[in-house]
Amino acid sequence: MSPTTASVSSPPAGIEGIRIYDPAAISRYYRSRPWRLLGRALLILGSFLWFLGGLLWDHWTGQGEARKAQQASDLRELLTRLGPTFIKVGQALSTRPDLIRPDFLEELIKLQDQLPPFDNQLAFAILERELGMAVDEAYREISPHPVAAASLGQVYRAVLYSGEEVAVKVQRPYLRQVLSLDLCLLRWGASRFGRFLPLNLGHDLTLIVDEFGIKLFEEIDYLNEGHNAEKFAENFHGDPEVKVPAIYWQFSSPLVLTLEWIQGFKLTETDKIRAAGVDPYAIVKIGVTSGLRQLLEHGFFHADPHPGNLFATLDGRLAYIDFGMMDQLETQTKETLASSVVQLINQDYAALAEDFVSLGFLAPSTDIRPIIPALEKVLGKAIGQSVRDFNFKTITDEFSALMYEYPFRVPAKFALIIRSLVTQEGSALSLDPNFKIVEVAYPYVARRLLTGESPQLRRQLLNVLFKNGKFQWQRLESMIAIARSDSQFDLLPTAQMGFQYLMSEEGLYLRRQLLLALTEDERLHTAEVQRLWGLIKDEIKPQQIFSVAINAIRDFSLTGVTTLISQTPAGSSR
Incomplete structure (x- = not known):
């Protein structure tokens, strides 16, 4: 029996009721069930001791350098065997160059959320329980087997009675129990032994575990994922280059998510x-x-x-x-x-x-x-x-x-x-x-x-x-030149906003600095100005400059303009 499915045949109702990561509530629950903690702890500890024993053996036999690649591969396989929590830990560590040596980083980056699919009948039972209807009542067609399986769930391809083709995500059973048990152990270990580890964290290791736990609990709430998708879609509304699948809420729940199938x-x-x-x-x-x-x-x-x-x-x-x-x-x-x-x-x-x-x-x-x-x-x-x-x-x-x-x-x-x-x-x-x-x-x-x-x-x-x-003339030239290399960049609105900013009270410092920049080193910087004009002259005509200036000052009151003139220095001295 794999470690990811062990001890989940009788799900504890209490832990399933913890919808948001709460380390105190999780700890209280498992304190009254120490045998669950002990069994999982022995499995995890035994697995890592075997791995560390291999590292020591390689060191004692002088094979450490030659077996670095194999050691890194062994670590990746170990985390995969220990299940979804440790796969996620490995993925998180793959982004922490301050914690993991480079050869291990290279191997951990390869970690994929791939596990064998769980039983199809169990998946359909979860579907029916969560949606409150039979599978064939919800979907006109559904693939007999999952088309993809990952550490947290698996995906079916289906068709609604309204004709839309959809993807149906079904979460692995008792996943909240598996994750909470591991997180409880990780947090206990971090609080007891974290201060003895030579880690450059800048803060308590338990904070890392808690941040990890918060994200994991968010990830296994499919309703939260659906809301994230809609917020993401709203951010890219009107963008012709980005596609976000629609969510079908009537066929979704915390453990089931039905969304548009992407071709x-x-x-x-x-x-x-x-x-x-x-x-x-x-x-x-x-x-x-x-x-x-x-x-x-x-x-x-x-x-x-x-x-x-x-x-x-x-x-x-x-x-x-x-x-x-x-x-x-x-x-x-x-x-x-x-x-x-x-x-x-x-x-x-x-x-x-x-x-x-x-x-x-x-x-x-x-x-x-x-x-x-x-x-x-x-x-x-x-x-x-x-x-x-x-x-x-x-x-x-x-x-x-x-x-x-x-x-x-x-x-x-x-x-x-x-x-x-x-x-x-x-x-x-x-x-x-x-x-x-x-x-x-x-x-x-x-x-x-x-x-x-x-x-x-x-x-x-x-x-x-x-x-x-x-003033860094070369940087301004570089920014304008590079920005213009993108076909979506329109210089005129930018010029108008820049003119408005220069005229505003907020732009006082920039006005003064520009006057200094034009006359610094006791010379007029006409060459720099000419180079800038050479970058923009093909896009900005004299009539356009006048229009931009008129539009920029249109919103300013007479008082504002008077204040502006009074703030602008008549000259400058160095």
Whole structure:
């Protein structure tokens, strides 16, 4: 009997009633059932002791170096045998270069949520109990066997009586019991022994377990997944390139989810995608830009975009499925991430180190001066190279050593972002090994900063354009040139917003700095202005400039204009 199905023949009603992760309630439940904890603990402990014994034997016999790859493979297989909780633990650890050595990281990244399907009759019994009707009453047709099986559930293909083709997800039986039992043990171990482990966490290990538990309990609530899908769809409403399946609520419950069937191909099926007349490069570009929109615009992002959850549709769209693992970013975090991408492209590693402090990767008290050259060494090769030559996996491997040498830590929320980036990169590689991710990412970020829809973004733009108090003409030229390389970028609305910002009270600092920039070093910077004009002259005609100016000042009152004029310095001195 596999460890994932052991001891689940008689589900305890109490644990099934805990719908939201509550470590105190779970602990109280199992304290009165210590035999369950003991049996599972012995199985887990015995499995890991056997694995550690193998590591020691290899060390004593001098085979440690030669068997590194096999050791990493053994760990992956061990986590898979222990079931869904430990598969998820392995996936989470695969995003933590500060905790796991590089060869183990490489193997853990391969972990897939693949398990044999559970009994078909049991699945249909769950369907009938959850929906309150017979299977043939809910669905006109349904596949006799699951078309896909994963660690948390399995999927059937069906047709509704109204004619829509749907996917029906059925959760594994007693999954909440299996996960809660493992989480109880993990939390107990973290609280007792976490402080003795040489881990660079920056906080209590139990917080990591709790964050993990919260996400797992959210993922096994299919109603929560359905709401996530609808929120995701609303964020991309009107986007012709992104497809989100519709949810059929009348045939859904916490353990069953019925959603629109997606016609298309997994991103790993490159030959089929090309044969259908779909451009793989275009699909990858959609994946990168939609991923950036999730992180930097909406703040609500898909944290598990592996190839099995992404499809290229027959009409050339990218379809997202499986919205169990999602997360939300705060506004300040979104804006700092946008800044970080630009600092990386501009190779300003001092500013990038400051962003790492703001994001929580470095403590506020950290002396970043010795870290700056180390960042340059690790990240410097990223610019202008393809995914094949330099990628997030390479960064992860090199950061593994860097994080032990310097006080880096990975905040729990960013473990999901890293996971998302790594898996999207794998999809990019499978479709186009020469795809340059920065060529897609930077135009998007440049557009976001240049348009400056929010005060936070406008402040980030100032941070990019000024260094040590001096205006960076080359950066502005670069941002405009790269932003214009994207066909979706319209310079006129950006110019209008920029003009409005310059005229506002908020733009006082920028007006003064621009006057200084035009006259710094005791000369007029006419050459820089001419180069900028050369970039935009084909898109902006004199009449358009006049219209933009009129539109920009139309909303200002006479008092506002008077205040503006009084604030603008007549001259400047250095």
